[in-house]
Amino acid sequence: MKVEIWSDITCPWCYVAQARFEKALAAFPHRGAVEVEHKSYELEPGRAKGDVEPIIKVLMKGKGWTEAQALANERNLTAQSAGEGLPYVAGRDHGSTFHIHRLLHFAKARGKQHELVKALYRANFGEEGSLFADDERLVALAAEVGLDADAARKVLAAPDAYADDVRADEREGAQLGVAGVPFFVFDRQYGVSGAQSTEAFTRALTQAWGDRSPLQAVEGADDAHVCGPDGCPVPH
DSSP, X not given: OEEEEEEXXXXXXXXXXXXXXXXXXXXXXXXXXXEEEEEEOOSSTTOOTTOOEEHHHHHHHHHOOOHHHHHHHHHHHHHHHHTTTOOOOSSOXXXXXXXXXXXXXXXXXXXXXXXXXXXXXXXXXXXXXXXXXXXXXXHHHHHHTTOOHHHHHHHHHOTTTTHHHHHHHHHHHHHHTOOSBOEEXXXXXXXXXXXXXXXXXXXXXXXXXHOOOSOEEOTTOOOOOOBBTTBOOOOO
């Protein structure tokens, strides 16, 4: 069985959902027969690579929030992440992810995509320092998961490297109706949108394993949070 995950590294709910899905997958009786593939989705496809801002300013401009509201949003996300055992540093930077998706396709071609996804989430949400201000941090993360640093650096320096693969993922997602992330597709039968509970992911794995039918929403899945063009809402 194959599970495809459309996500973006700047999406905090993707970070949370990944942890919940992994808990469900770890307990799934057929874990060894499940292939997981990460797919590209850009929350801001038109953002220039050099356009890097603190997330607090992005939230204030994009949502019309006060600084206090933006900071409260980050504190809430800190608590949401902690509930899954994840570190979260409030006030991270925000920027374009197209080059990061290209690097993830480079990692996929070398069997290291999942490892790099986890390293990128940890670096973006759980560590100090910007993931977007300097390609060398991305190179270091690539090397950390076993990729060749010089090869990773060359990919980042070549704007067209793996660009077609990123665009192909985005087109494929649009055809499937992916309008926000995270979005999980189970064996091209079931679609699960948002940072669902671990139990909802368990239901999806079980249903997809035992059934073959057109892509449909999983009945009984919780209402969950999705990052889309209008941002990433956090419950208060």
